[in-house]
Amino acid sequence: MGFYLIQTLNAVAFSVLLMLCGLGLSLVLSLMNFVNLTHGASYLFGSYVAVVWLGSGAPWWLAVPAAFLAAALAGLLLDRFPFARFYGRNHLAQVLLTYGLSVMFADLMRLGFGAEIRSPALPDLLRGVVFVLGMPFPIYRLVLILAGGVLALVLWYLFDRTIWGAVVRASVADRRMVETLGLDTSRVFAVVMAIAAGLGGLSGALGVGMLSAYPGLDEEILLHALFVVVLGGLGTFRGTVAGAFILGFAMTFARVWLPEFAGFLTLLAIALLLVLRPDGLVAPRLRQV
């Protein structure tokens, strides 16, 4: 009983990580119809920023905001050049551009942060374990679940309940009509790109205490974020959340029950779901009047 509760908590922690990362990717893909394969690099960059930050003796609780800001700034720069020139082009051109960039970023990060596995120097507060039904569970993962849940709520509120969220949603539906109201949609896009990249960095900073940071992690994360987005359905907040939890639970429990076939079982589950729901779990509603 306790064992399964612990595994469930593990699955939730992993799902929250996938959700935060998937939300950034999904936002850019659905709003700007832009395939951003540098999202994994944003994640790993955020992880390294957190490792360096925590090693520097600066206040530990600022590590996550620092990673968010650093990755968001990188996203803003990438939006100015070269992304903005590729927003109107087809997906193949975007994939070539962003995949190429992600390979370059991976090499640059290996150069800057080294090839070995880097783990963060966590503060004592986050190092211990709590006992759940007599089984130990790392405090860090509990904090991760809480922080991820709060962040998801904040994001949902921002995009679903505020007028600036309405601007973004309206731009998804009909960019030209938003422009006729005097609003500069290329600035909306730049801000969304920065927030999305920032979310990548933020998930990296939150996840580094669980997954550490090492070359190649960027591609693993990117692949999983893509799974989440495809599984959940494009352009829906709920879909991405659902996709993240299905993938997170499938991977965690496949590893528990049949560790030899974990990857195979996970992909089989995704393939089956996609056969049943080709448009994703939550198909986007038609938005035109």
Next chain:
Amino acid sequence: MSLLCLRGVSVGHGGAPILAGIELEVGPGEVVALLGRNGVGKTTLLHALMGLGPVRRGSFLVKGQDVPTSWPPHRIARLGLALVPQGRGAFAALTVEENLRLATLAARPSAWTLARVYAEFPRLAERRRLPGAALSGGERQMLLIARALLTGADILLLDEPTEGLAPLAIEAVVVEQIRRLREDGLAVLLAEQNVAVALQVATRAVVLAEGGIVFAGSPEELANDRDLQRRHLGV
């Protein structure tokens, strides 16, 4: 001074222009009806003026300010131009209130506020929490006009506002609102298929055919010219 001035304007989608040699002036308190058969290029012209895609050549001045073709739509809109698009164009997934508030974000200073819109369009106030998709045709047209007014625009481009509306809604929403815009001193360029309604509210009429303007004059003149109406408007 005319608010809107077109000199030798041609518009099209690349290749040969759909309309050429367009000369047009609209001053405050004027409603210029843009008439012509389906497909003659009325919507293309309005979209070209707004910078929404069609290629535009020639000189286009808003309040004496030359508008370069490179300007994005939001920059043109900030000169005080607003488009009331045909049928679609309200954000279906956004609530009525969100639709309206979007227009206030980059609004020019004007007498229009959300409170005034709700006072003058009580139907919209009743439905403010509903999504745009839930509105009837007449209510949607109200929403689009109110949205254009909230941007603080003093030049309105109306694209076939009567399309798909019941006669009662045409009278209650379109005719009444355009009269009010005229009294408020706005400049209105009204693309219409419904010749009767257009002549009822317009201060001047322009007929488009064969890639250009074939008639420009008073609504009475056009109303009396049966031959022109039959040839170019199919009335």
